[in-house]
Amino acid sequence: MAEQKKLAGYLCTGCGIGERLDVQQLTTIAVREGKLASCKTHPMLCSAEGVKLIRDDIDAGQVTHMMIAGCSRRAKIEAFNFPTVAISRANLREGVIWLRPNTDANRETTQEMANDYIRMAAAEIKFMSVPKSSGQQELNKRILVVGGGVTGMTAALETARAGYPVHLVAEEAQLGGVWNNLYKRVPFRAAAIDVVRNNDADLPRPEDPGIADLTAQINAESLITVHLNARIARTSGAPGRFTADIAIESGSTVTENFGAIIQATDYKPYDASQLPEFGYGKRPDVVTNFELEKLAKEANGAPIKRPSDGKEVSSVAFIQCAGQRSEQPGHLPYCSGFCCTESIKQALYFREQNGADATILFTDMRTPGAAGEDFYRCGQQSMVTFTKGKASAVVQNGAGLKVKFKDLILDEDTELDCDLVVLATGQIPHNGPDPYAQLAVEEAESEEEKAAARLKLENAPPSILNLDYRQGTDLPHLRHGFVDSHFICFPYETRRTGIYAAGPVRRPMDMKQAMEDAVGAAMKAIQAAENAARGAAAHPRVGDLSYPSFRKEGCTQCKRCTVECPFGAINEDEQKYPVFNESRCRRCGTCMGACPVRVISFENYSIDTVGQQIKNVEIPDEFSEKPRILALACENDAYPALDMAAQAARTGNGIELTPFARVIPVRCLGSVSLSWITDALNSGFDGIVLMGCRRDDDYQCHFVRGSAMAAERLSKVGDTLQQLKLETERVAVYEVAITDIHRAPQLINDMATTIEKIGMSPFKF
Amino acid sequence: MGDLNQAMIEKYRTSFLKEVEANVEEGEWVKMCMQCGVCSGSCPLGKFWNHPPQEIFMMIRAGKREEVLTSDAMWMCTSCYNCVVRCPREVPITHIMHGLAHYAKRLGLTPKNQPTAEFAQRFWNNLLKKGRVNELKLGVSLYFMNGIGPGVKTAIKMAPVGIGMQRTQRMSAMELFGGHAIKDLKGFHAIMQKAQELEALRIAQYSVAPRPTA
Ligand code: SF4
Ligand code: SF4
Ligand code: SF4
Numbered sequence: 001m002a003e004q005k006k007l008a009g010y011l012c013t014g015c016g017i018g019e020r021l022d023v024q025q026l027t028t029i030a031v032r033e034g035k036l037a038s039c040k041t042h043p044m045l046c047s048a049e050g051v052k053l054i055r056d057d058i059d060a061g062q063v064t065h066m067m068i069a070g071c072s073r074r075a076k077i078e079a080f081n082f083p084t085v086a087i088s089r090a091n092l093r094e095g096v097i098w099l100r101p102n103t104d105a106n107r108e109t110t111q112e113m114a115n116d117y118i119r120m121a122a123a124e125i126k127f128m129s130v131p132k133s134s135g136q137q138e139l140n141k142r143i144l145v146v147g148g149g150v151t152g153m154t155a156a157l158e159t160a161r162a163g164y165p166v167h168l169v170a171e172e173a174q175l176g177g178v179w180n181n182l183y184k185r186v187p188f189r190a191a192a193i194d195v196v197r198n199n200d201a202d203l204p205r206p207e208d209p210g211i212a213d214l215t216a217q218i219n220a221e222s223l224i225t226v227h228l229n230a231r232i233a234r235t236s237g238a239p240g241r242f243t244a245d246i247a248i249e250s251g252s253t254v255t256e257n258f259g260a261i262i263q264a265t266d267y268k269p270y271d272a273s274q275l276p277e278f279g280y281g282k283r284p285d286v287v288t289n290f291e292l293e294k295l296a297k298e299a300n301g302a303p304i305k306r307p308s309d310g311k312e313v314s315s316v317a318f319i320q321c322a323g324q325r326s327e328q329p330g331h332l333p334y335c336s337g338f339c340c341t342e343s344i345k346q347a348l349y350f351r352e353q354n355g356a357d358a359t360i361l362f363t364d365m366r367t368p369g370a371a372g373e374d375f376y377r378c379g380q381q382s383m384v385t386f387t388k389g390k391a392s393a394v395v396q397n398g399a400g401l402k403v404k405f406k407d408l409i410l411d412e413d414t415e416l417d418c419d420l421v422v423l424a425t426g427q428i429p430h431n432g433p434d435p436y437a438q439l440a441v442e443e444a445e446s447e448e449e450k451a452a453a454r455l456k457l458e459n460a461p462p463s464i465l466n467l468d469y470r471q472g473t474d475l476p477h478l479r480h481g482f483v484d485s486h487f488i489c490f491p492y493e494t495r496r497t498g499i500y501a502a503g504p505v506r507r508p509m510d511m512k513q514a515m516e517d518a519v520g521a522a523m524k525a526i527q528a529a530e531n532a533a534r535g536a537a538a539h540p541r542v543g544d545l546s547y548p549s550f551r552k553e554g555c556t557q558c559k560r561c562t563v564e565c566p567f568g569a570i571n572e573d574e575q576k577y578p579v580f581n582e583s584r585c586r587r588c589g590t591c592m593g594a595c596p597v598r599v600i601s602f603e604n605y606s607i608d609t610v611g612q613q614i615k616n617v618e619i620p621d622e623f624s625e626k627p628r629i630l631a632l633a634c635e636n637d638a639y640p641a642l643d644m645a646a647q648a649a650r651t652g653n654g655i656e657l658t659p660f661a662r663v664i665p666v667r668c669l670g671s672v673s674l675s676w677i678t679d680a681l682n683s684g685f686d687g688i689v690l691m692g693c694r695r696d697d698d699y700q701c702h703f704v705r706g707s708a709m710a711a712e713r714l715s716k717v718g719d720t721l722q723q724l725k726l727e728t729e730r731v732a733v734y735e736v737a738i739t740d741i742h743r744a745p746q747l748i749n750d751m752a753t754t755i756e757k758i759g760m761s762p763f764k765f
Numbered sequence: 766m767g768d769l770n771q772a773m774i775e776k777y778r779t780s781f782l783k784e785v786e787a788n789v790e791e792g793e794w795v796k797m798c799m800q801c802g803v804c805s806g807s808c809p810l811g812k813f814w815n816h817p818p819q820e821i822f823m824m825i826r827a828g829k830r831e832e833v834l835t836s837d838a839m840w841m842c843t844s845c846y847n848c849v850v851r852c853p854r855e856v857p858i859t860h861i862m863h864g865l866a867h868y869a870k871r872l873g874l875t876p877k878n879q880p881t882a883e884f885a886q887r888f889w890n891n892l893l894k895k896g897r898v899n900e901l902k903l904g905v906s907l908y909f910m911n912g913i914g915p916g917v918k919t920a921i922k923m924a925p926v927g928i929g930m931q932r933t934q935r936m937s938a939m940e941l942f943g944g945h946a947i948k949d950l951k952g953f954h955a956i957m958q959k960a961q962e963l964e965a966l967r968i969a970q971y972s973v974a975p976r977p978t979a
Contacts, residue, residue, distance in 0.1 A: 197855050380797050409823040
């Protein structure tokens with residue numbers, strides 16, 4: 001292999017690199033030590049002329065593997081886009097000159113830093129090859145949408161309109177799902193911009209729910225096939241080649257292939273029988289917000305009647321947050337986010353249809369969504385009474401009811417007589433069982449946690465997707481049964497590649513938000529199917545063709561990789577060897593970091609590509625007073641933070657970085673192999689700083705669990721250090737956010753201070 | 766007056782808010798308050814009141830008729846308009862304060878010896894007589910508002926100011942005896958008469974049929 005590789009270096013002397021560094025020295029190192037056939041320089045390598053210089057060499061067949069030394073690997077990606085050759089980048093601009101002060105006293109150490117980055121990039125490139133698509137699958141444009149509610153219907157319509165055929169699977173006998181009960185919906189629009197802020201302004205009012213219209217659109221769409229009374233009996237495969245058995249209640253089963261899947265199974269209403277203090281279940285005139293919609297539908301515009309004796313309701317009280325935002329057992333700890341506007345809407349039914357007094361007892365009025373505040377004003381304008389108060393009990397009062405509550409503005413206990421009480425209860429995600437529920441029981445740290453985990457396992461709902469994945473049948477949960485999808489950064493992504501979650505399965509929401517969610521998930525599903533066909537990764541390494549492979553001879557079937565993969569991408573064959581699924585894989589490298597015998601690698605990222613960089617750093621002797629600090633930085637957040645720190649430092653707004661640091665980007669902290677740590681310590685590094693993303697429930701790890709897996713693995717590093725008789729302070733693991741542009745370099749500088757205190761490593765050759 | 770109060774109680778038995786909507790200037794805005802408390806926090810006098818504006822609005826909605834109308838809270842408003850400028854709902858709070866005070870007075874529910882109410886009445890009576898404010902008489906009557914003793918004391922304290930004003934011809938002691946009137950005093954009285962008739966009509970109209978609400 002090695003003889004086929006044609007190695008060359010290209011060094012940019014622009015952006016101040018030529019002025020700050022000894023270019024002659026750098027090119028000499030590239031050729032003599034780095035063993036590159038040549039190292040050309042150019043005053044502006046990213047210019048058309050510079051790019052042509054490289055392109056000509058590639059076209060002439062003179063280079064297959066190249067080192068580009070200049071700016072950070074995150075800069076000038078378009079200019080240095082040569083998909084047919086392997087490329088390593090030596091970060092001399094952000095990584096060296098921008099982070100170092102331009103003074104004579106610093107010249108020597110700054111140059112040494114740059115020299116090392118040249119050595120590292122030259123070493124790395126020898127172990128890289130050009131990733132190629134495996135060609136594992138063809139384009140399958142078909143998308144499976146599970147869930148016949150408004151979310152699923154919208155996802156199906158959007159997908160079909162983009163030209164992709166859809167199978168829509170609904171459990172119920174008709175489309176609309178839970179939303180079918182709605183008499184009217186919360187308005188989809190705010191007041192027009194020029195509507196005056198007056199007490200009789202023209203404000204948005206409840207609207208027709210529009211389900212019939214949506215159903216008609218679906219029926220008219222030739223690309224959509226609807227399966228009613230149907231469930232998914234089994235799902236197998238991977239993005240681009242999913243196979244699903246759709247079981248119809250009548251007994252028949254249809255098997256179809258899909259490129260990607262959207263789970264839009266919406267929510268289930270909260271069971272209010274857990275609210276005895278409000279008399280639910282005991283007093284017929286205490287109903288939930290979900291049940292009230294049925295009453296309103298029955299009334300159909302005429303006065304709404306109370307269930308007990310059919311009397312027309314002349315006064316109604318709404319109790320907000322009923323069984324919600326409370327840590328009490330049986331209550332929902334979260335806010336369902338739709339019930340405030342829902343109660344306003346329902347109070348308006350009573351104002352309009354009954355002319356009744358309507359009082360909403362709230363502790364916090366929250367009106368998210370399009371109509372939001374305007375809808376609140378609409379309620380006030382229509383004389384709905386909003387009382388900031390906390391309800392404690394509902395008792396019988398003759399034929400009517402009495403609500404006891406504490407008025408939080410007037411600070412007094414008081415009560416309210418009414419004919420009907422509506423409990424604003426919340427949404428429970430309609431989701432399958434958490435595949436990691438069993439693991440949670442095993443890994444629980446306290447008895448309390450164990451009991452909670454066991455309870456969850458025992459009450460696990462039936463499966464929805466019936467995936468035949470090694471890691472379980474359904475989408476992993478985050479908290480409270482909601483699908484694990486990153487709330488802000490990548491909302492529709494789940495921990496199963498090519499399967500997207502939309503609507504209330506991932507967080508509580510109202511109809512309008514669920515429809516918007518559906519559009520997003522539809523776009524992601526289409527993208528996933530297309531990427532799978534090209535053999536390219538989905539989020540966050542979109543388009544990446546590299547893909548993990550393993551040396552079967554070396555594998556000990558220890559299963560670390562199959563267990564640690566955050567995306568359940570690895571199955572097992574009959575002999576318990578891992579089976580990698582290219583299109584389920586996100587290319588995080590967690591499996592690679594997990595593998596104790598180091599047999600997993602990517603074409604362009606492996607134990608060697610990083611290990612060789614570590615080995616090729618020049619280590620000055622113990623008495624030089626020049627320690628070496630290795631920083632492994634996650635390419636998603638920590639490495640960009642350092643790049644931005646460099647930009648800040650260059651303009652005088654940042655801090656400088658110790659010249660003793662050598663930073664290597666990693667795909668995810670989860671991909672860090674313990675062998676890199678041991679190698680580094682053995683070859684004389686004085687300190688190691690590991691920087692990954694936040695890993696708790698509010699994680700920022702782009703690979704969800706990668707950072708957590710790494711933390712787990714690295715917790716054992718202390719033992720290694722003790723075996724080597726080294727101080728444990730020499731290795732530090734940090735959570736770093738992309739915004740930490742002062743903190744990130746500071747953490748590395750702190751390690752330099754630590755080394756000053758504890759002394760140099762004794763392991764220098 | 767007490768009868769009017771009784772009549773109103775009967776009429777709006779269930780909803781004090783509706784009563785306020787119908788009878789108080791800008792009362793239709795009370796329902797639009799979202800209880801943020803910005804007004805109470807902005808009012809320079811808020812901390813001296815027993816009920817700052819936000820609380821007054823909540824009390825109206827909670828049906829605390831008696832407590833609101835006999836309160837001296839709204840009488841404390843100085844019309845600084847701080848709250849109106851800051852209210853995110855653009856509620857004309859200041860106007861409602863005066864509206865409430867006015868309504869309470871019409872119903873005869875003003876707290877006894879409420880200084881603002883007392884001052885307003887004296888100002889009004891003084892003005893009505895000659896079509897202009899007789900400052901000397903108004904001042905002196907205020908000195909003696911709380912009895913002869915304090916009145917004499919204040920008068921002595923203020924004497925040098927009065928003498929100074931007299932000397933610079935800013936005031937004439939003669940005003941104490943009758944005082945001069947505006948040019949067409951008769952016309953002025955006719956105007957005031959008419960205005961009061963119109964106001965009575967307006968009030969009567971609301972009291973009979975409250976404005977329809979949405
Ligand atoms: S751990 Fe990461 S790289 Fe490895 S198979 Fe799973 S997703 Fe792919
Ligand atoms: S500032 Fe306006 S909305 Fe807020 S409490 Fe006062 S009156 Fe109500
Ligand atoms: S106008 Fe009246 S109520 Fe408003 S802030 Fe000023 S004194 Fe207070």
